[in-house]
Amino acid sequence: MNLHTLVDSLLSDTLETSLPLFRPELALCGTIVLMLLVRVFRCDRLLPPFLLAFAGSVVALWLALPAEGLASWAAISPQEIFTGMLVHDTLSAYVRIFLLAFAVLFVVLTQLTGIADRENGQDFYTLVLGATLGMCIMASANHLLTIFLGIEMASVPSYVLAGIVKGRRRSSEAALKYAIYGAGTAGVMLYGISLLAGVVGSAHLPTIAHELAALDISSMLAPGGDSSTVMVLALGGLMLGVGLAFKLSAVPFHFWCPDVFEGAPAEVNAFLSVASKAAALTLLVRIGFGLGFVHETPHATLATNQPPAAIAQVSTTAQPPTTFAALKAEGIVNESTADQPLSPVRNFFVVLVALMAIVSCTFGNLAAYGQTNIKRMFAYSTIAHAGFMMMAVAAAVALLGRDPSQSQAAIAALLIYITIYLFMNLGAFAVVAFLRNEMQSEEIEDYAGLIRSCPMTAVMMTAILVSLIGLPPLAGFWPKLRVLQSLYEAGGPLMITVLVIAGLNTAISLVYYLRVVKVICIDPEPDTRGPISLGFLPAAYILVVSLPVIIFGILPDKVAQWAEQATMHLF
Amino acid sequence: MIHLPLAHLLSEPVGVSHYVMVGAVLFTCGVLCMATKRNALGVLMGIELVLNGANLNFIAFGSHVLRNDANSLGLDGQLISMFVIVLAAAEAAVALAIALNYYNNHDSIDVDRADELLG
Numbered sequence: 001m002n003l004h005t006l007v008d009s010l011l012s013d014t015l016e017t018s019l020p021l022f023r024p025e026l027a028l029c030g031t032i033v034l035m036l037l038v039r040v041f042r043c044d045r046l047l048p049p050f051l052l053a054f055a056g057s058v059v060a061l062w063l064a065l066p067a068e069g070l071a072s073w074a075a076i077s078p079q080e081i082f083t084g085m086l087v088h089d090t091l092s093a094y095v096r097i098f099l100l101a102f103a104v105l106f107v108v109l110t111q112l113t114g115i116a117d118r119e120n121g122q123d124f125y126t127l128v129l130g131a132t133l134g135m136c137i138m139a140s141a142n143h144l145l146t147i148f149l150g151i152e153m154a155s156v157p158s159y160v161l162a163g164i165v166k167g168r169r170r171s172s173e174a175a176l177k178y179a180i181y182g183a184g185t186a187g188v189m190l191y192g193i194s195l196l197a198g199v200v201g202s203a204h205l206p207t208i209a210h211e212l213a214a215l216d217i218s219s220m221l222a223p224g225g226d227s228s229t230v231m232v233l234a235l236g237g238l239m240l241g242v243g244l245a246f247k248l249s250a251v252p253f254h255f256w257c258p259d260v261f262e263g264a265p266a267e268v269n270a271f272l273s274v275a276s277k278a279a280a281l282t283l284l285v286r287i288g289f290g291l292g293f294v295h296e297t298p299h300a301t302l303a304t305n306q307p308p309a310a311i312a313q314v315s316t317t318a319q320p321p322t323t324f325a326a327l328k329a330e331g332i333v334n335e336s337t338a339d340q341p342l343s344p345v346r347n348f349f350v351v352l353v354a355l356m357a358i359v360s361c362t363f364g365n366l367a368a369y370g371q372t373n374i375k376r377m378f379a380y381s382t383i384a385h386a387g388f389m390m391m392a393v394a395a396a397v398a399l400l401g402r403d404p405s406q407s408q409a410a411i412a413a414l415l416i417y418i419t420i421y422l423f424m425n426l427g428a429f430a431v432v433a434f435l436r437n438e439m440q441s442e443e444i445e446d447y448a449g450l451i452r453s454c455p456m457t458a459v460m461m462t463a464i465l466v467s468l469i470g471l472p473p474l475a476g477f478w479p480k481l482r483v484l485q486s487l488y489e490a491g492g493p494l495m496i497t498v499l500v501i502a503g504l505n506t507a508i509s510l511v512y513y514l515r516v517v518k519v520i521c522i523d524p525e526p527d528t529r530g531p532i533s534l535g536f537l538p539a540a541y542i543l544v545v546s547l548p549v550i551i552f553g554i555l556p557d558k559v560a561q562w563a564e565q566a567t568m569h570l571f
Numbered sequence: 572m573i574h575l576p577l578a579h580l581l582s583e584p585v586g587v588s589h590y591v592m593v594g595a596v597l598f599t600c601g602v603l604c605m606a607t608k609r610n611a612l613g614v615l616m617g618i619e620l621v622l623n624g625a626n627l628n629f630i631a632f633g634s635h636v637l638r639n640d641a642n643s644l645g646l647d648g649q650l651i652s653m654f655v656i657v658l659a660a661a662e663a664a665v666a667l668a669i670a671l672n673y674y675n676n677h678d679s680i681d682v683d684r685a686d687e688l689l690g
Contacts, residue, residue: 145651148651148654152661152662156661156662156665159665159669160665160669167676169676169677172669172675173673173685176672176673176682177685179665179670180615180666183662183666184618184621186618186662187601187618187621190621190622191621193625194628194632195628197651198628198629198648200642201632201643201644202647203651
């Protein structure tokens with residue numbers, strides 16, 4: 001392979017394959033640049049930042065939607081783009097649509113609550129779209145570099161968003177805590193990545209899986225084996241887990257979450273709790289599946305043109321593409337037997353994720369009890385829900401070796417969960433933000449008797465809270481049921497323990513959500529409060545965002561169908 | 572004779588392990604700095620040390636001079652460290668701006684006094 005053919009294959013790969021699949025992200029980049037240029041040339045009177053951000057995110061969403069309807073997803077086969085840096089499959093397509101749809105709804109919300117005024121509108125929307133771009137990269141990361149880049153691109157704008165309200169002591173404190181915790185965990189994660197990549201000799205996830213399978217970890221762990229390599233790998237894996245746990249706000253890396261949620265405006269909390277969590281969970285799935293499974297992906301592209309994944313290391317002896325195919329065939333043969341080469345990697349991942357999920361879920365629910373600030377209560381509720389969603393990931397990876405179709409069902413459960421969670425949390429934080437504008441308070445006790453001053457909002461908030469518990473007539477029930485079902489399918493003592501704890505946690509969470517419902521619906525209205533009128537548009541927004549909680553509760557098939565289509569062709 | 576761990580590094584020609592040792596020392600210093608400094612700027616310096624320790628690892632693992640076998644990271648290692656340098660600069664810029672904003676509101680950048688929100 002000489003330089004000329006290399007450049008040619010790189011060009012054709014980038015221009016013909018990668019960039020068309022990357023159009024939604026390019027639209028976001030274009031919007032960000034345009035927004036900054038508009039400010040430089042002082043035409044922000046003509047083009048207000050809200051319009052630009054709204055148009056940009058709608059265009060990106062439109063580009064992300066498949067042209068021939070969602071059913072055409074069956075035709076998408078996993079495909080590596082940008083020389084193996086990112087992967088384009090149905091999972092990344094689904095999560096990307098999810099993130100961009102959230103961005104559209106979020107931009108509308110910020111306009112209605114007026115947090116992004118003419119003064120800092122550009123800054124705000126630039127940061128929001130930049131973070132969304134980073135989350136899209138997280139969702140399709142296929143290389144340790146893009147994992148780190150995606151996390152940083154999503155985190156760094158979030159630090160600023162947490163302190164976007166100037167001159168407030170609490171807001172600046174929240175931003176400082178978030179930035180310092182975030183930067184610290186990112187550093188530790190990068191060190192872990194360097195250890196992993198150094199020991200394995202590659203940073204490309206499928207290649208790492210292939211190398212790990214070749215390492216034969218089981219024999220190293222056997223008595224008398226040399227376990228030093230495994231120790232370095234485990235240390236690298238743990239450090240990588242630190243960064244992920246921070247993004248997921250999993251215990252013991254959750255300290256930032258309640259503080260940031262209390263200090264930051266409610267709109268930003270909606271962004272952090274929905275989009276950021278969804279992207280981090282998808283990344284967790286990517287890492288679990290990337291390291292615990294030898295993919296078919298590499299040689300799908302390798303067979304057609306020159307190996308794009310190997311271009312970066314072309315000067316060394318590149319991995320011959322045939323070994324992937326051979327190993328895949330071997331992997332399928334081995335799939336039913338117990339001693340697969342990658343099962344120690346999967347076990348490590350499953351135990352780690354399951355333990356963190358148990359602790360996060362329980363801690364989040366217990367700590368939410370004593371909270372008097374509604375945003376702080378929702379922060380702990382977010383920690384608990386993230387723990388619940390991590391259980392689905394643990395089940396999926398545990399099922400990976402035995403039963404791929406059940407594993408896909410677990411990922412489908414996760415996707416349904418994040419989709420429903422979008423409506424629940426966006427609705428809840430929208431209510432909190434609109435009420436803050438009306439009565440300058442975010443304390444739970446100040447919501448007393450809300451049902452008499454603005455009944456529609458109170459009813460919707462009640463529906464959202466009951467759905468967050470996971471009671472049957474509402475949407476929150478279905479994803480929880482599916483997660484529990486996947487845990488049951490996964491079996492084994494660990495997964496059954498997780499199942500029992502998940503069930504108990506649902507019961508624990510009943511109390512603190514219902515306490516808020518009681519304050520809103522039963523407690524008498526305080527005399528000091530004036531009349532509350534949200535106005536037509538905010539009320540309509542709350543209605544639009546929270547109606548799906550009721551609709552999907554009665555008719556859950558549609559979301560389930562999307563999620564199943566998105567996971568059917570994962571491997 | 573007492574066999575100290577890692578003593579063999581002193582008698583060997585310089586290779587990947589020496590670089591990784593320096594990286595590990597940098598990482599440890601950085602983590603200690605993050606854990607013990609009360610000044611937010613000191614914590615940020617610790618983070619820079621951690622990032623540079625990781626960068627040193629990437630460059631050592633990617634170098635053909637130090638390790639010329641199929642297991643080398645190759646150009647990937649150097650590319651990753653370039654990206655990390657840029658990211659570290661961006662992160663430092665954002666973190667310093669946030670620290671300045673905090674100072675304007677609190678007249679101090681002592682992280683121990685950031686206790687109005689009970690984490």
